[in-house]
Amino acid sequence: MTPLLRRIYSDYGMPSRLRTHEKLICAARDAGYLQTSIRDFLDRTRAGASAASTFIVHRHDIDTDLRTTRKLFEMEKKYGVKASYYFRLSTLDFGLMREIEDYGSEASYHYEEVASFAKKNKIKDPALVRDRLPEIRNVFRKNFQWFEQQLGKKLRTVAGHGDFANRRLKVNNTEILADQQLREECGIECEAYDRSLLDHIDMYIVDRPPPQYYWPTSPLNVVSAHRSLCLVTHPRQFETNWKENTKDNLFRFYEAVTW
16 A cells, blocks of 8 residues: 555544554553553652552644544543643644543643744754744743643643654754753643653553554553553544544645745
8 A cells, every 4th residue: 555545544544443542441451550641650750659550651642633532531531541632732622621631631732833933934954943943932932821821720741743844854843842941931840752751661652544553563462561651642543534634634735835
């Protein structure tokens, strides 16, 4: 199957995989894993409690598709699972996010100011992007504080989004938070890619489009084999949403052409 056909199948033909996620939740529960958010895992690690239990840290990056996000949240509530949900500015739903927080899961910021700034200002030279990092950090600070005010909750962890512009530039959004003063000003305790977090994770698994589905392996293959897993997933990989996928594909094409 060609990459184009795989993308069409992934976006428009793939059967729902929500049952697979439910199967994982049940398997992890039966194996004695505590299934929780990045924020909660961070707190337990700092308190020295993470060594006394087994964990799956659930991280959902809400790049698109709030409909499937809601389904994931309702499923996790059904089983008492906590998770981190990171929302882009383009996927904000403060009503849903407050429900997530009130339940005890985490709703926070999936930031992408490096990519957004480069595309907006037609910058394709990574050196020039890095020269503008002070401006980009100011944009991040304003967006972060606005996000926090609208949500009415303190954001303690954030996660960088990976955009096609980052891959072309080879400049990650996480470079914004290489500035410790900015972290302190915003009260950010952890970026989801920080070594201080990942050093406590035995295995890091990320979802992928079909036919791979997960990298480096399915979490179902390694339940009970590790004390701590971090599973990073996206609503788009669980269920097709024709309207949202089409809108996202067209906007990405537009950005690629106009950048």
